[in-house]
Amino acid sequence: MVGAGYTGLSAALELAARGYRVVVLEAWRAGAGASGRNGGVLGMGQRRDQDELEGWLGHEWARGLWNLALEANALVRERVRRYDIDCDLVDGELHAAHRPRYLDAWNAYAGRLARDYGYDRIRAVGRDEMVAMLGTEAYHGGYLDTGAGHLHPLNLSLGLARAAESHGAVIYERSAVVSYQGGTRAGEPVVVRTAAGSVRADYLVLACNGYLGHLEPTLAPWQMPINNFILATAPLDPALARRINRDNVAVVDSRFVVNYFHLSPDRRLIFGGGENYTTRFPHDLKAFVRRRMLEIYPSLGQVTIDHAWGGTLAITLRRMPHFGRKGHGVWWAQGYSGHGIAMANMGGKLVAEAIMGDAERFDLLARLPHVRFPGGTLLRWPALVAGMLYYSLLDRL
Numbered sequence: 001m002v003g004a005g006y007t008g009l010s011a012a013l014e015l016a017a018r019g020y021r022v023v024v025l026e027a028w029r030a031g032a033g034a035s036g037r038n039g040g041v042l043g044m045g046q047r048r049d050q051d052e053l054e055g056w057l058g059h060e061w062a063r064g065l066w067n068l069a070l071e072a073n074a075l076v077r078e079r080v081r082r083y084d085i086d087c088d089l090v091d092g093e094l095h096a097a098h099r100p101r102y103l104d105a106w107n108a109y110a111g112r113l114a115r116d117y118g119y120d121r122i123r124a125v126g127r128d129e130m131v132a133m134l135g136t137e138a139y140h141g142g143y144l145d146t147g148a149g150h151l152h153p154l155n156l157s158l159g160l161a162r163a164a165e166s167h168g169a170v171i172y173e174r175s176a177v178v179s180y181q182g183g184t185r186a187g188e189p190v191v192v193r194t195a196a197g198s199v200r201a202d203y204l205v206l207a208c209n210g211y212l213g214h215l216e217p218t219l220a221p222w223q224m225p226i227n228n229f230i231l232a233t234a235p236l237d238p239a240l241a242r243r244i245n246r247d248n249v250a251v252v253d254s255r256f257v258v259n260y261f262h263l264s265p266d267r268r269l270i271f272g273g274g275e276n277y278t279t280r281f282p283h284d285l286k287a288f289v290r291r292r293m294l295e296i297y298p299s300l301g302q303v304t305i306d307h308a309w310g311g312t313l314a315i316t317l318r319r320m321p322h323f324g325r326k327g328h329g330v331w332w333a334q335g336y337s338g339h340g341i342a343m344a345n346m347g348g349k350l351v352a353e354a355i356m357g358d359a360e361r362f363d364l365l366a367r368l369p370h371v372r373f374p375g376g377t378l379l380r381w382p383a384l385v386a387g388m389l390y391y392s393l394l395d396r397l
């Protein structure tokens, strides 16, 4: 396993629990990638909605993907319970429309999910109730999904690492993999090298997502690393915390460059928003995210920002995960496109299933007709930046 995020740890856990000898090589620390840095929104469904998936892939395939997403959400909850992972899991995700034009389509979609997929955890939230729930006039209404929720992402990662180790997996931190070879012909082992040593294995899982770098150049055109940023305020006065998020739900808004926020147990506002597409984070991260926070909550102008951080995630052009295999022994799961808490946990489980001989569910994702980013490995950057800037401008309309 290369990478100790949700994907690598989940695959390690599943395989070790079934008696496989598992070694995880992690460049930094377990959970140091996106899995420990994310916004903690445990979403429901795939990153693309079912209408889009049905139009793209047909009803049956789309339903298979919906079922995987349902199971992914349940998998996280089940692991939290079974391994006693203390990660502050709270139910409820509020989708908030920053323009009224989204509301009709959202209502219709909620109705479709209830009717055709039997999913009845969604209810509409009108403008007045939204104001009462969030203490801001920034949103026109939306819907509440009680099947989704939020959690402490790093604690989930560390809990998964402990769970994998409890089944015998061995995690080597500060062990960046610099190259690998082999594994493409049946019976041929894979040899994985770090600066200090090597591991010989029957199977290799590349679970590097946005941090893949140059390790496997053939995967680069299929995904694009982008950076996203979050801040944590100082603990808020209880009355203020209740006013800006009465029920402590996860809030995700309708912007293309999405804002997402919730409260921590010690009443900090954890606010995520803003991204960039370079190899560097903005110089003043607190100011970068605070600007977006103040657009939603101008009244928080005097609140101290204690922390700000960023992480790198991998998106695909189709905004669906990119799974695959090379020959007999090399597998990958990546490109969750910002929707990875549930799906990367599931991705690791599906890779493990496939290695154990049943690739049917893995192939539901591996067969997706993905499209490469135009421009190849080097020139895809300008095309991505132009595209992202165009869509982020639409947020202003």
Ligand SMILES: Cc1cc2nc3c(=O)[nH]c(=O)nc-3n(C[C@H](O)[C@H](O)[C@H](O)COP(=O)(O)OP(=O)(O)OC[C@H]3O[C@@H](n4cnc5c(N)ncnc54)[C@H](O)[C@@H]3O)c2cc1C
Pocket (backbone or CB within 6 Å): 002, 003, 004, 005, 006, 007, 008, 025, 026, 027, 028, 029, 030, 031, 032, 033, 034, 035, 036, 037, 038, 039, 040, 041, 042, 043, 175, 176, 177, 178, 207, 208, 209, 210, 211, 212, 213, 215, 227, 228, 229, 230, 260, 272, 310, 311, 312, 313, 333, 334, 336, 337, 338, 339, 340, 341, 342, 344
């Ligand atoms: C700021 C931010 C906010 C997000 N918010 C949400 C959210 O609210 N909800 C949601 O569902 N998703 C969210 N995501 C996405 C989600 O975090 C990811 O999809 C998910 O964590 C991917 O898990 P992973 O294990 O595949 O990758 P990662 O967690 O990134 O793990 C990859 C690991 O591979 C290691 N690695 C890479 N190369 C090597 C190498 N050569 N040798 C050894 N190790 C290596 C890295 O160090 C890293 O630890 C967010 C992401 C970011 C960055």
